[in-house]
Amino acid sequence: MNRIxxxxxxxxxxxxxxxxxxxxxxxxxxxxKNILYAFISDDQIKYIGKTTQPLKKRMYGYKNPGPTQSTNxxxxxxxxxxxxxxxxxxxxxxxxxxxxxxxxxHLNLAAGLEDNLIAKIQPEWNSVRSxxxxxxxxxxxxxKNLTIEVDSLLTVINDDNSRVYERTIAETYYDQGFxxxxxxxxxxxxxxxxxxxxxxxxTDVVLYGLIDRTANKNGTPRIRGAKGLKDWFQGNxxxxxxMYIVILSKNSIKIGxxxxxxxxxx
Numbered sequence: 111m112n113r114i115x116x117x118x119x120x121x122x123x124x125x126x127x128x129x130x131x132x133x134x135x136x137x138x139x140x141x142x143k144n145i146l147y148a149f150i151s152d153d154q155i156k157y158i159g160k161t162t163q164p165l166k167k168r169m170y171g172y173k174n175p176g177p178t179q180s181t182n183x184x185x186x187x188x189x190x191x192x193x194x195x196x197x198x199x200x201x202x203x204x205x206x207x208x209x210x211x212x213x214x215x216h217l218n219l220a221a222g223l224e225d226n227l228i229a230k231i232q233p234e235w236n237s238v239r240s241x242x243x244x245x246x247x248x249x250x251x252x253x254k255n256l257t258i259e260v261d262s263l264l265t266v267i268n269d270d271n272s273r274v275y276e277r278t279i280a281e282t283y284y285d286q287g288f289x290x291x292x293x294x295x296x297x298x299x300x301x302x303x304x305x306x307x308x309x310x311x312x313t314d315v316v317l318y319g320l321i322d323r324t325a326n327k328n329g330t331p332r333i334r335g336a337k338g339l340k341d342w343f344q345g346n347x348x349x350x351x352x353m354y355i356v357i358l359s360k361n362s363i364k365i366g367x368x369x370x371x372x373x374x375x376x
């Protein structure tokens with residue numbers, strides 16, 4: 111824990127159980143945005159996260175997770191488990207003081223530190239995600255005997271010709287609950303205004319979205335998932351994270367944060 115105290119993290123609150131319900135109590139920084147936070151118990155860093163929302167709003171997500179917010183659901187259960195054992199779970203935070211700049215551009219302290227802190231400390235509750243870069247291609251996943259060509263972002267992953275590619279989560283996707291289909295893949299999607307099944311990997315949830323072929327000038331589909339998709343993005347990703355899209359049929363896809371065995375067809 112000393113490693114994060116040395117860079118400026120401080121105790122800003124704690125979690126409590128009241129009649130079986132999880133609540134948080136913040137003593138400072140509750141309205142700060144662009145902030146790093148950590149959950150600590152017995153001087154052990156259990157989780158490190160970052161939020162562009164006010165800290166109190168991000169904590170509310172853990173207190174009352176939505177049905178598709180797998181990260182929130184998992185940490186809600188983790189915190190409750192420790193509190194039920196009589197252990198204390200504290201909330202530490204590191205605010206962005208706005209003083210870091212590169213030329214005229216502000217450097218987001220939280221965004222710059224999060225991945226490195228997680229990689230170095232490896233908190234128990236953080237999921238470890240493999241990062242695919244151009245230098246890594248092709249990448250072989252022996253569990254499914256497939257090769258990911260990062261340039262083409264398309265590969266057959268099983269015998270019934272399902273396809274998978276990557277999509278970077280833009281800020282508008284994150285805030286509004288939709289994403290655009292990459293050029294070259296639009297032929298694998300259904301007609302304008304048709305309903306599409308969106309299976310959320312790592313969960314048992316399916317959303318029903320809309321294929322919109324009028325939103326983009328080039329006619330590529332926009333997959334609209336509304337509030338359900340927005341909540342899932344915000345509970346599991348950061349802006350500019352990568353998600354994987356598996357095309358099961360013209361009106362059925364599976365999306366997720368990891369490329370693993372959960373991508374097999376329903």
